[in-house]
Each structure stands twice: as structure tokens, then as C-alpha cells.
Amino acid sequence: MRLSPALFILLIIDFTYGQFEEAVDDSVTLFNGTLGVLEANRSVIQNAQFDWSLGWFRLAGLTPRYKRYYLGMLSMNSAIEGAIDWNRWGGLNDLTRYPDQNEWRGSISYSGGIAGYSAIDPLNMQGLSPLRLTLSRANRSYRNRLMLTTTLQKEAFDGVLSVSHRGANEGYYNHTPYHSTSLFAQARFRKGSFRANGFLINTRTNRLSPEAHTEEVWRLTSPKFYSSWGYQNQDRIPFKQKDHRHLQLQSSLELSYNKGLFRMEGMSYRRSLARHNLSYSNAPSPYPTYYKYLPSYFQTQPFKKARLMGLLDLEGGINFERLYRANQESIEARYYLSSDNTIASENTLGFYWEHQEGLNRLSFRIQSQRENVQFFKQLEDLLGATYYLNYDAFNKVRYDLSSPLQKLEGEQIDYSYLIGGNKLFLGLNYQRRFPKWEFSYHFNYSNTQGRRKGLMKYEFEKNDKKVTSGSIGKHHEILFTVNLSPKHDLSFTGTHSQIPYPLHEHWLNPRVLSLVEVPASQVYRRLLLEYRYRYRLVSFDFYGFIGRQRHLFSRQHFYADADLWANLVTQTIYHPTADNKGWFSNITINLTPEIELSATGYGYMNRYRSLGEGSIHFLPTSSGVITPYSMELLSDKLAVASGPSNAFTIGVRYQHPQYWSFTLKAIGLGGTHLEPEWPKYNREFLEELERYTMAKPQQQQLKPLTTLHFLASKSWKTTFGYLQLFISANNILNRVQPIAGYGSSRLIAAKDYAQDLAQSVFSSKTWRSQGLTYFLNLSFKN
Numbered sequence: 001m002r003l004s005p006a007l008f009i010l011l012i013i014d015f016t017y018g019q020f021e022e023a024v025d026d027s028v029t030l031f032n033g034t035l036g037v038l039e040a041n042r043s044v045i046q047n048a049q050f051d052w053s054l055g056w057f058r059l060a061g062l063t064p065r066y067k068r069y070y071l072g073m074l075s076m077n078s079a080i081e082g083a084i085d086w087n088r089w090g091g092l093n094d095l096t097r098y099p100d101q102n103e104w105r106g107s108i109s110y111s112g113g114i115a116g117y118s119a120i121d122p123l124n125m126q127g128l129s130p131l132r133l134t135l136s137r138a139n140r141s142y143r144n145r146l147m148l149t150t151t152l153q154k155e156a157f158d159g160v161l162s163v164s165h166r167g168a169n170e171g172y173y174n175h176t177p178y179h180s181t182s183l184f185a186q187a188r189f190r191k192g193s194f195r196a197n198g199f200l201i202n203t204r205t206n207r208l209s210p211e212a213h214t215e216e217v218w219r220l221t222s223p224k225f226y227s228s229w230g231y232q233n234q235d236r237i238p239f240k241q242k243d244h245r246h247l248q249l250q251s252s253l254e255l256s257y258n259k260g261l262f263r264m265e266g267m268s269y270r271r272s273l274a275r276h277n278l279s280y281s282n283a284p285s286p287y288p289t290y291y292k293y294l295p296s297y298f299q300t301q302p303f304k305k306a307r308l309m310g311l312l313d314l315e316g317g318i319n320f321e322r323l324y325r326a327n328q329e330s331i332e333a334r335y336y337l338s339s340d341n342t343i344a345s346e347n348t349l350g351f352y353w354e355h356q357e358g359l360n361r362l363s364f365r366i367q368s369q370r371e372n373v374q375f376f377k378q379l380e381d382l383l384g385a386t387y388y389l390n391y392d393a394f395n396k397v398r399y400d401l402s403s404p405l406q407k408l409e410g411e412q413i414d415y416s417y418l419i420g421g422n423k424l425f426l427g428l429n430y431q432r433r434f435p436k437w438e439f440s441y442h443f444n445y446s447n448t449q450g451r452r453k454g455l456m457k458y459e460f461e462k463n464d465k466k467v468t469s470g471s472i473g474k475h476h477e478i479l480f481t482v483n484l485s486p487k488h489d490l491s492f493t494g495t496h497s498q499i500p501y502p503l504h505e506h507w508l509n510p511r512v513l514s515l516v517e518v519p520a521s522q523v524y525r526r527l528l529l530e531y532r533y534r535y536r537l538v539s540f541d542f543y544g545f546i547g548r549q550r551h552l553f554s555r556q557h558f559y560a561d562a563d564l565w566a567n568l569v570t571q572t573i574y575h576p577t578a579d580n581k582g583w584f585s586n587i588t589i590n591l592t593p594e595i596e597l598s599a600t601g602y603g604y605m606n607r608y609r610s611l612g613e614g615s616i617h618f619l620p621t622s623s624g625v626i627t628p629y630s631m632e633l634l635s636d637k638l639a640v641a642s643g644p645s646n647a648f649t650i651g652v653r654y655q656h657p658q659y660w661s662f663t664l665k666a667i668g669l670g671g672t673h674l675e676p677e678w679p680k681y682n683r684e685f686l687e688e689l690e691r692y693t694m695a696k697p698q699q700q701q702l703k704p705l706t707t708l709h710f711l712a713s714k715s716w717k718t719t720f721g722y723l724q725l726f727i728s729a730n731n732i733l734n735r736v737q738p739i740a741g742y743g744s745s746r747l748i749a750a751k752d753y754a755q756d757l758a759q760s761v762f763s764s765k766t767w768r769s770q771g772l773t774y775f776l777n778l779s780f781k782n
Contacts, residue, residue, distance in 0.1 A: 061642025
């Protein structure tokens with residue numbers, strides 16, 4: 001594993017945005033202590049992730065699904081959908097600014113995943129000011145933010161109230177409003193060895209997310225282009241909104257004794273998510289970005305013209321008056337507003353015990369989690385029409401065979417089903433300390449049982465028969481830490497993790513209710529080396545890791561032949577083996593008491609080491625037989641799409657004794673690969689495949705991104721308390737370019753394969769980086 005000097009000698013500051021906010025707040029403490037002396041410098045990785053977030057950076061290529069999240073001592077990860085919804089506590093920055101977390105493993109108090117853990121414990125919250133008021137201004141997702149946090153203490157009782165509002169009529173991208181409110185309220189009792197608390201979190205967020213487009217669309221528009229909006233009577237109508245609502249109630253009881261503690265905790269949680277959108281049926285696409293309305297389509301199809309909607313102004317929005325007229329002039333064509341809805345409830349009960357005997361420390365947790373999630377699509381607005389036609393007039397088939405021919409506003413369409421899951425989670429952590437070294441072992445076990453009822457999108461008929469599925473997850477970690485000298489620490493961590501796929505990905509083909517396939521659990525093995533050096537004004541950290549993943553998996557559903565309803569196809573792709581290795585390093589040098597230089601570098605490589613395996617399942621024939629096909633995918637040596645694989649930060653920080661400071665940082669991101677989109681096969685393709693050569697797909701790599709960040713802070717002590725101003729300017733060079741994306745393809749016949757790959761209209765779709773953004777924050781605390 002070789003280190004590039006250009007990436008290795010790089011800079012990073014000790015303050016991220018949150019740390020700058022607390023520059024004079026010495027009373028704010030981190031939450032629980034963590035395992036091992038190497039944890040003392042954990043903010044180095046957190047700061048780097050903040051700097052590199054412009055390029056959607058993921059450490060070791062891992063998404064949030066591989067990390068365990070805790071609120072109190074309860075794990076928040078969903079048994080059905082995998083990860084958590086970040087909007088669950090969005091905006092409550094005063095309480096969530098300093099989580100106890102590790103990016104690689106668990107601790108004595110918290111069981112981690114392959115991506116570590118992140119924990120916030122309101123029961124042990126300390127150091128909050130009696131009053132903190134924050135006003136912010138930005139040009140990012142929201143424009144304005146107001147936060148108020150207050151505390152009250154009387155003898156053994158204390159309380160915390162925190163409220164936040166973030167809003168914008170238009171965020172960074174054109175026509176993207178943002179509105180979010182959050183509330184946290186806690187009552188706590190502490191007396192002697194006994195502690196108890198109860199708290200409530202209530203959040204609601206309505207927002208729009210950035211969109212991915214082909215390079216052709218970006219070239220014809222602006223860097224702040226957003227296509228999912230329309231207008232009527234001079235009013236703007238953004239129709240691709242996401243409406244999040246969360247309500248969580250939680251309480252805990254903790255009793256400590258001279259060698260440990262016992263804790264019991266319960267939680268009730270309700271959430272909903274509505275993804276709104278403009279849909280169409282028996283009519284041409286209303287979206288100006290539709291590939292048949294773009295110049296590249298007319299260049300390859302010179303005798304075809306744009307249909308009903310015409311060649312539209314890309315940035316002009318969709319004229320809703322034309323949609324109303326189209327609905328009224330036709331008995332079949334329909335444009336309508338719909339929403340894909342998720343309504344979930346969750347109840348969790350957990351027990352935690354921690355004990356220390358001499359140099360040995362042991363903790364054990366058990367958690368029972370019950371979760372139900374209802375998925376359905378709903379008609380919201382028929383845009384002047386009296387009904388929605390549940391029928392494809394062109395192909396002469398119904399969309400939903402179990403519903404009436406006509407649907408009205410407020411009714412459900414396409415799908416409505418419930419997935420329920422019961423999850424038992426066990427965690428065991430052991431630590432043994434010696435004068436010069438330390439040993440730790442972490443073990444997690446999860447058993448998830450799921451059930452499904454109702455109508456999925458492509459089913460023949462509604463069937464209330466329960467279909468069950470289950471999965472087992474196991475996670476082992478062994479840690480050795482050696483104190484070589486007062487200057488040097490060395491650590492080795494071996495991890496073996498069996499990670500089951502979320503229940504929502506278990507059902508093989510939604511049209512066959514009785515057919516359930518449990519995907520083989522991912523298996524992730526990793527060896528991690530950590531080295532830490534501290535001497536006088538120099539600190540150095542190095543992380544090196546090598547690992548292997550097995551059973552990466554993806555699945556999609558599509559029609560093989562549009563005119564035959566029965567020809568729904570499920571295509572499953574397995575990549576048996578992928579190998580990865582990488583490193584992360586930081587060096588910090590304090591040149592003077594005021595000036596600090598630092599550098600951070602990161603290198604990562606993750607490639608498939610075996611041929612992919614494809615499995616295609618056509619729906620049953622009249623005899624009830626499912627026809628499977630298999631194929632071999634030439635995916636070996638392709639890179640696994642996992643964000644930037646190379647990154648660096650170089651910066652300098654100046655801290656004046658009069659409580660003002662500034663930081664200038666140069667960052668670079670590169671090595672971002674996009675996952676190829678495997679073609680969707682029909683029967684003709686499979687039958688004629690032997691006549692054609694399956695070439696390895698071309699994998700796109702995005703060009704590197706380099707830019708500058710600037711941060712500054714000034715604090716004042718007044719008669720009433722502390723006043724602080726924080727300023728952040730990101731991407732000063734205003735670099736706007738692709739940062740992430742995915743392959744784009746359509747259902748193809750074998751003879752069209754090469755031709756389709758050559759058309760730019762079927763090229764990859766990418767998200768682009770935001771240009772110059774700023775954040776101003778003025779806070780008062782006493």
C-alpha cells in the first residue's frame with residue numbers, strides 16, 4: 001500500500017462548522033467516553049468528511065446503511081428499509097452537534113457496524129447554556145435558520161427545550177422551496193445513582209432534492225437547473241416535493257452501582273414520507289428533459305418529431321394550463337399529481353448492562369424492535385379530469401388488474417402493501433486493559449423476521465395471505481492496541497460482518513406473492529491498522545485497511561414485451577466478490593501558538609474480482625412454470641461505484657488571542673466511477689444472444705474536482721453573555737461539474753444493443769456540485 005506524498009502532506013483544520021460555532025464554549029462536552037487512546041483524535045476524520053462532502057464523499061465507500069445509529073442506548077436503524085431517515089432530528093444542531101462516534105468499529109458502550117456507529121445520549125447530556133439563540137443566513141438548501149435552546153434546572157430536575165426553523169422560498173437550485181421545523185423537549189431527574197428521562201422529538205420537513213441529468217441537458221441549461229416545476233396563472237408549482245413528518249417519544253431509567261450500571265429504555269416512533277410528483281398516462285411525457293424532445297434524438301432519428309408537448313424550453317417550466325386542456329379534450333390521456341407514500345410505526349424496548357471488574361470491562365445489550373411500514377400510491381389531483389383511467393389504451397392492458405377501470409382523486413393506485421418486521425438485536429462488548437496494551441472484542445447478533453400483505457405494483461390480484469421472510473446478521477470485531485511509547489500508539493482491528501439485506505429487498509417477484517427469495521447476506525471482512533504519533537507540536541495519524549466484500553446485489557423489474565401483461569421480468573444481478581484497500585492519513589504542525597498547518601490524504605480502491613452472475617425470472621406461463629435464465633456479466637476488474645476514491649485537504653489556520661480566527665483550505669477529489677447500467681433483456685435478446693458478442697460495458701470516471709474553502713470566526717464577551725459570528729464560504733473557485741451519477745439505459749433488443757450504447761441520449765445521468773455557497777451564523781449564549 002503506497003502513499004502518495006502529494007496526498008499525504010495535506011492540511012485540515014481542527015474546526016469544522018460546528019466546532020467553529022463553539023469556539024468559546026468550553027462548557028460543551030462530548031458525550032460518552034470511547035474505547036482506546038486512539039479515539040482522542042476522531043475529529044480528524046469527521047472534519048475531512050465535512051470538507052469532502054462537496055463531492056458526496058463516503059469513507060471506504062460505505063453508505064449510512066452500514067453504520068449503526070443510536071439515540072440514547074437504542075439502535076435507530078430500520079429493520080425494513082435499512083438506514084435511518086436523516087430528517088428524524090434535522091435542525092436540532094444544538095443537541096446533535098457532537099455525537100459520540102467512530103467510523104471503523106464499535107466501543108465498549110455501543111455496538112457498531114462495518115462503518116462504526118454514531119450515538120447521541122440525551123440522558124447524559126451536559127454543558128448546555130441556559131439560553132442559546134442562533135440566527136443564520138445561507139444560499140444552500142435553505143436561506144434562513146432560527147434556533148433557540150433553553151435549559152432549566154431545579155434541584156434534581158432539569159429540562160431542555162430546543163426549537164428550530166429553516167426556510168427558503170427558493171434554495172440553491174431554481175424553484176426549490178424548503179421549509180422545516182423541529183422541536184426537542186426533555187425532562188430529566190437525577191439523584192444519587194438513579195437517573196431517568198423522557199423526551200419528545202417532532203420534526204416536519206418539506207423540501208426538493210437536486211436532480212441528475214445527462215450531460216446534454218446540463219449543457220443546454222444552467223448550473224442551478226431544476227426541471228420538476230410548472231406554472232399556472234403566473235404561480236410557480238414545484239411538484240416533486242418530499243414531505244417528511246416524524247414524532248418520537250422515548251424514556252429511560254438508569255441505575256448505577258460502584259462497578260457498573262443498568263439501563264432500561266423504551267421508544268415509540270411514527271413517521272411518514274410523501275414523495276409528490278407529476279405523472280402521466282396514455283399521453284406523451286410532459287417533461288422537457290424527455291429524451292425524445294432533445295436535439296440528440298432528432299440527430300439520430302431525423303424523420304421523427306416531438307409529439308404533443310413539442311420541443312419545449314428546458315428552463316421554462318411546464319405549463320399546467322396545457323395539461324388541464326389535454327385532460328379535458330381526451331377521455332384517455334391523463335396528466336395528474338400523485339404521491340408515493342410511506343407510513344411507518346415502530347416500537348422498541350431495550351436493556352443495557354455495563355460492569356467493570358479490575359482491568360476487565362464488559363457490556364451487554366438486548367433490544368426488541370417491532371416495525372410496520374405501509375407503502376401506497378395515491379391520486380392527489382386529476383388536473384381538471386373527472387377520473388383516472390386504469391388502462392393502457394396503446395397496449396390494451398390494465399395497469400392494476402384488481403381495481404376498477406376508473407379511479408377518483410384520493411384513491412390509491414398501482415400498489416398498496418404492508419411490510420412488518422420483528423427484530424431481535426444482541427450486542428456484547430469486552431475490554432481488557434494491560435499496562436502497555438489493550439484487547440477488545442465486539443459481537444453483534446440480529447434476527448429479523450418479516451411479513452408482507454397486500455397489493456404490490458405488478459401483481460395480478462390482491463392476496464391477503466401473509467408471506468414471510470427472515471434473515472440473520474452477525475458482526476465480530478477484535479481489537480489490539482499497543483502503547484509503543486509515550487509518543488507512539490499502534491492498533492490492529494479485524495472485522496467479520498454478515499450483513500443481511502433489508503426486508504424490502506427480499507421478495508423476488510412482486511407479481512407472484514408466494515415466491516420469496518432471501519438474498520444471500522453480504523459478507524464483509526476487513527483488517528485495519530491504525531498508527532498515532534504525538535510529539536510536542538506535531539501530531540500524525542494513519543489508517544490503512546484491506547477488505548473483501550461478497551454477495552453484492554441489485555434487482556429491478558421491467559416488462560419484456562409491453563403488449564403482454566404476463567411478461568413482467570425480474571432481473572437480479574450478483575457480484576460474488578469485490579476487493580478493497582485504502583488509507584487515510586493526517587498530519588498537523590503547530591508552527592506558533594497562533595498558526596497551525598495540517599494535511600489530510602485519502603486513497604481507496606474497490607474492484608470486482610469475479611464475473612457477475614445474472615438471473616432473469618419471467619412470470620409463470622399458463623402451466624404455472626417460472627422460466628429462469630442465467631447469464632455471465634463481464635464485470636471483473638470494474639470499479640465498484642462508491643464515491644471519490646482519492647481526496648486531499650491542505651490548509652492553514654490562524655487563531656488570534658483576541659478570539660478571532662480564519663482558515664483557508666484547498667481540497668481535491670478524484671477517482672469517482674459510475675456503476676454501469678446493465679441492459680434490460682427481453683426474450684428475443686436471450687434467444688439471439690449467441691449471435692452477438694457481449695462486450696464489457698464502458699465504465700465512466702468523472703474528472704477530478706479541486707477548489708478552496710474559507711472559514712472565519714470572531715467571538716465577543718459581553719455583560720450578558722457570549723456573542724459569536726461565524727462565516728463559511730465553500731467552493732470559492734465556483735467549480736461546477738459532475739460529482740456522482742448512474743448509467744442510463746432502456747429495454748433493448750439484442751440487435752439494438754451496440755447502437756443504443758452509442759447514442760448520447762442514453763448516456764449516464766449525473767448530479768453536479770454546487771458552486772460558491774456561503775453560510776453566516778450569529779449566535780448568543782449566556
